Amino acid sequence: MKKLCDMTYGIVGMGLMGGSLAKAIRERVLGSAGAKGRVLGCDVNKASLELAQRQHIIDAAFLPDSADAMLSECDFVYVCLYPKATVDFLMQHKAAFKSGAIVTDISGVKAELFNHLDDILRPDVDFIPGHPMAGSEREGYAASSGLIFKDHNYILMPLAQNKTQNVELFKQLIAELGFTRIVTADARVHDHKIAFTSQLCHVIASALVQSAEDTQVTAFGGGSFEDLTRIALINAPLWTELFLANKTELLSHIQTFEKSLSDLRTLIEKEDASGLTAYLEQVRSKRTQMSVR
Amino acid sequence: MKKLCDMTYGIVGMGLMGGSLAKAIRERVLGSAGAKGRVLGCDVNKASLELAQRQHIIDAAFLPDSADAMLSECDFVYVCLYPKATVDFLMQHKAAFKSGAIVTDISGVKAELFNHLDDILRPDVDFIPGHPMAGSEREGYAASSGLIFKDHNYILMPLAQNKTQNVELFKQLIAELGFTRIVTADARVHDHKIAFTSQLCHVIASALVQSAEDTQVTAFGGGSFEDLTRIALINAPLWTELFLANKTELLSHIQTFEKSLSDLRTLIEKEDASGLTAYLEQVRSKRTQMSVR
Numbered sequence: 001m002k003k004l005c006d007m008t009y010g011i012v013g014m015g016l017m018g019g020s021l022a023k024a025i026r027e028r029v030l031g032s033a034g035a036k037g038r039v040l041g042c043d044v045n046k047a048s049l050e051l052a053q054r055q056h057i058i059d060a061a062f063l064p065d066s067a068d069a070m071l072s073e074c075d076f077v078y079v080c081l082y083p084k085a086t087v088d089f090l091m092q093h094k095a096a097f098k099s100g101a102i103v104t105d106i107s108g109v110k111a112e113l114f115n116h117l118d119d120i121l122r123p124d125v126d127f128i129p130g131h132p133m134a135g136s137e138r139e140g141y142a143a144s145s146g147l148i149f150k151d152h153n154y155i156l157m158p159l160a161q162n163k164t165q166n167v168e169l170f171k172q173l174i175a176e177l178g179f180t181r182i183v184t185a186d187a188r189v190h191d192h193k194i195a196f197t198s199q200l201c202h203v204i205a206s207a208l209v210q211s212a213e214d215t216q217v218t219a220f221g222g223g224s225f226e227d228l229t230r231i232a233l234i235n236a237p238l239w240t241e242l243f244l245a246n247k248t249e250l251l252s253h254i255q256t257f258e259k260s261l262s263d264l265r266t267l268i269e270k271e272d273a274s275g276l277t278a279y280l281e282q283v284r285s286k287r288t289q290m291s292v293r
Numbered sequence: 294m295k296k297l298c299d300m301t302y303g304i305v306g307m308g309l310m311g312g313s314l315a316k317a318i319r320e321r322v323l324g325s326a327g328a329k330g331r332v333l334g335c336d337v338n339k340a341s342l343e344l345a346q347r348q349h350i351i352d353a354a355f356l357p358d359s360a361d362a363m364l365s366e367c368d369f370v371y372v373c374l375y376p377k378a379t380v381d382f383l384m385q386h387k388a389a390f391k392s393g394a395i396v397t398d399i400s401g402v403k404a405e406l407f408n409h410l411d412d413i414l415r416p417d418v419d420f421i422p423g424h425p426m427a428g429s430e431r432e433g434y435a436a437s438s439g440l441i442f443k444d445h446n447y448i449l450m451p452l453a454q455n456k457t458q459n460v461e462l463f464k465q466l467i468a469e470l471g472f473t474r475i476v477t478a479d480a481r482v483h484d485h486k487i488a489f490t491s492q493l494c495h496v497i498a499s500a501l502v503q504s505a506e507d508t509q510v511t512a513f514g515g516g517s518f519e520d521l522t523r524i525a526l527i528n529a530p531l532w533t534e535l536f537l538a539n540k541t542e543l544l545s546h547i548q549t550f551e552k553s554l555s556d557l558r559t560l561i562e563k564e565d566a567s568g569l570t571a572y573l574e575q576v577r578s579k580r581t582q583m584s585v586r
Contacts, residue, residue, distance in 0.1 A: 133515030155513060183512045193513035196505065201517035203561075204497060206576045207554040211546070212489065215582040219476045220448060220486035222426030224494035224524050231517050232580045236573035243561050243569060253504070254558050258551070261500040265547050268496075268536050276536060280529035283499045287525045289508040 002075060004173055005035035010074030012067065012089060014043040014052055016136055017106055018080030019144025022057050024177045027146045040070045048141035068096035076102045076173070082238055083107040083245050090120040090127070099124045102166050106132055108194060109245040110157060110187035117159075126166045129157040131190065132179065133198075137233035149178040155194075156184050195249035200257060202239055203250070205232040295368060297466055298328035303367030305360065305382060307336040307345055309429055310399055311373030312437025315350050317470045320439045333363045341434035361389035369395045369466070375531055376400040376538050383413040383420070392417045395459050399425055401487060402538040403450060403480035410452070419459045422450040424483065425472065426491075430526035442471040448487075449477050488542035493550060495532055496543070498525040 009025050011018045022039050030037045041058035043049050049061035062070040071077060071093055079086050086105045090113075097103060103125055107113055110129060113120075121127055133153040136143060154174045158167050174182055185193070208225075209232040218225060243250055267276045302318050304311045315332050323330045334351035336342050342354035355363040364370060364386055372379050379398045383406075390396060396418055400406055403422060406413075414420055427445040429436060447467045451460050464475055478486070501518075502525040511518060536543055560569045 133513070135515060152516070153512060153514060181512060185513075190513070193510055196510055197514040197518045201501075201521050203557055204501065204521065204554070205517075206573060207550060207557050208494075208497065209576045209580045209583075210557070210572070211550040211553040212579065212583075213549075215579060216584075217486055217489055218583045218585050219446060219474060220426070220478075220483070221490040221585070222428060222445060224498075225490045226585045227520050227523060228494050228497065229580055230520060232576050234573050234577050236570045236577060239573055240566050240569040244564055244566060247561055247564065251558065251561060254554070254561075256506075257501060257504040258554065258558075260504040261497070261547070261551065264496055264500050264503070265544065265551075268540055268544060268547075271537055271540065273533050273537060276533040277529045279503070280499060280527050280532055283502045283525050284527050284529060286505065286508060287502045287522055290502075290505075290511045291509075292511050292514070292519045 002169060004029050004037070004169065004176060005032055006037050007075040008038045008040065008073050010040045010042065010070050010077040011058070011080060012042045012077065013080035013085075014041045014045070014048045014058075014141050014144075015080065016139050016141070016144050017132070018043070018078065019048070019052065019057070019141035020134075020146060020148050021078050021080065021106075021132075021177070022052065023144060023146030024149055026057050028178065029173065029176050040074060042067050042070050043141075045141070052141060067093060071096040071101075072098055074098055074101055077104070079103065079105045081105075082241055083109050083112060084241060087113050087116050087120070091116060094120060094122060097122065097125045101125050102170060103127045104130045104170065106130065108198065108242050110190050112245060114187045121159075121161070126162050127159070128162050128167060128170055129159070129187065130170070130174075131155040131157075131194070132174075132177075134179075137230055139235055147178070151178070151180045153181045153183060154179040155190055156182055157187050157190055158184065191246050192249050195246050196253045199239075199242060199246060199250045200253045202231055202234060203243070203254060204257070205229045206234060208232070295462060297322050297330070297462065297469060298325055299330050300368040301331045301333065301366050303333045303335065303363050303370040304351070304373060305335045305370065306373035306378075307334045307338070307341050307351075307434050307437075308373065309432050309434070309437050310425070311336070311371065312341070312345065312350070312434035313427075313439060313441050314371050314373065314399075314425075314470070315345065316437060316439030317442055319350050321471065322466065322469050333367060335360050335363050336434075338434070345434060360386060364389040364394075365391055367391055367394055370397070372396065372398045374398075375534055376402050376405060377534060380406050380409050380413070384409060387413060387415060390415065390418045394418050395463060396420045397423045397463065399423065401491065401535045403483050405538055407480045414452075414454070419455055420452070421455050421460060421463055422452070422480065423463070423467075424448040424450075424487070425467075425470075427472075430523055432528055440471070444471070444473045446474045446476060447472040448483055449475055450480050450483055451477065484539050485542050488539050489546045492532075492535060492539060492543045493546045495524055495527060496536070496547060497550070498522045499527060501525070
């Protein structure tokens with residue numbers, strides 16, 4: 001069986017996520033004495049590649065037009081592009097992957113990817129879809145860090161045809177990167193759950209900032225508004241794509257949230273103190289039961 | 294002029310906030326060599342008082358029926374009760390305050406307090422309303438900490454009749470407790486702003502937890518849901534009182550938020566990618582301009 005520390009890793013897209021994965025692989029997987037593994041990086045941004053090379057995070061850099069040369073060397077490929085670009089890349093470069101390679105992605109919505117599986121899969125390459133549940137309100141390689149995965153969740157969506165030993169090897173890699181909980185789900189469940197834990201939260205945070213009457217109001221804040229709106233420092237093109245790619249699931253969660261909010265508003269309007277207290281006691285109890293980091 | 298380190302402080306209500314203030318006064322105001330000041334504590338909970346005495350946070354403990362004895366000794370009184378109880382306490386114990394004392398409160402809503410000012414104020418006692426913008430999702434003296442005020446905001450609502458030197462002395466105390474920004478406002482502005490930065494955020498966090506389909510969903514979370522709902526670990530009776538005491542302001546902010554959310558939902562429904570990106574770019578820019586801790 002392959003050893004993680006001796007494998008060649010290819011990172012397609014050296015942005016915040018790709019850069020952070022490259023750093024975590026370099027520091028946590030290839031950091032031991034005698035490790036023979038390498039990290040190769042591919043990006044459109046030459047400056048990011050040069051910085052990553054100077055920092056000894058990647059051993060070699062590839063621009064998109066030489067991506068195939070990189071892929072032919074890689075035992076493990078992490079495609080870290082936006083959702084649509086991920087599907088396009090996997091289809092266009094299908095022939096270039098090394099035979100026996102493990103390939104994964106980090107897309108926040110999986111529906112479109114799974115609709116194109118027939119154009120992506122190759123019998124001798126193991127594509128294992130996944131979603132590392134970590135990120136940052138900052139963007140780009142310069143903001144990347146190998147530490148952002150510590151104690152976070154990872155959602156794996158193995159396919160029926162994936163080889164068991166490859167899934168196990170991937171899980172071992174995920175643990176070495178710092179993640180502490182791996183959840184296995186199918187793509188439909190993933191998109192449904194993620195629409196709640198991630199996309200709905202970004203929608204709420206954005207609407208809350210939008211509803212602020214001015215930017216000075218935080219002088220009156222005690223931390224709650226800050227906590228609720230940190231994720232409103234949002235990457236607009238990426239989240240536009242994510243919201244629309246998961247439109248049906250997201251709209252259903254927004255509707256449920258709007259109903260919960262309207263119920264709470266009605267209790268306040270009616271000055272129903274006992275109803276309000278009961279609602280808030282139930283919320284506290286429910287939140288207490290939730291397992292959080 | 295009085296020196297903060299030589300004053301006798303009375304804390305009425307040794308819960309999370311009163312306990313934290315007592316600890317911060319003990320550690321940061323009376324911590325220097327030669328300080329002659331004292332901290333006296335009053336609470337219904339005998340166990341809290343005994344713990345605070347054992348920890349040398351308070352020099353003497355008073356149950357509510359001996360509150361007047363405590364008040365007669367205090368140069369500075371912090372009333373740390375729920376909003377209605379604060380008004381009741383200030384009215385009922387009006388005669389007991391030491392002549393020349395500075396008295397303040399920590400109520401999160403000021404309308405009712407200001408409606409009763411005539412029954413609270415005494416010409417020889419300087420009542421200076423205030424609101425320390427700090428807290429915790431935990432409750433009670435056992436969870437109190439003198440560190441929760443560090444770098445937080447404090448809202449002061451001085452009255453026209455307050456003596457300038459007393460307001461200055463209070464501001465000096467606030468800075469020594471660890472707060473870094475003092476905002477002066479009138480009660481109406483306070484209640485309006487706080488309904489947004491604090492109460493609306495608690496309403497949203499509560500409705501979001503309420504809308505979760507189960508308590509296992511956090512296995513699919515990356516931190517956003519956790520950040521948005523930490524304040525949903527809510528003290529139900531306190532927040533019921535705060536929501537209802539500030540009903541009009543809060544409902545107006547809920548309505549504005551519902552409109553912002555509905556605008557965003559409509560963009561998603563219509564799959565208006567450029568409109569969505571423009572909305573999110575505006576949110577990011579607005580949030581970036583906000584001064585936060």
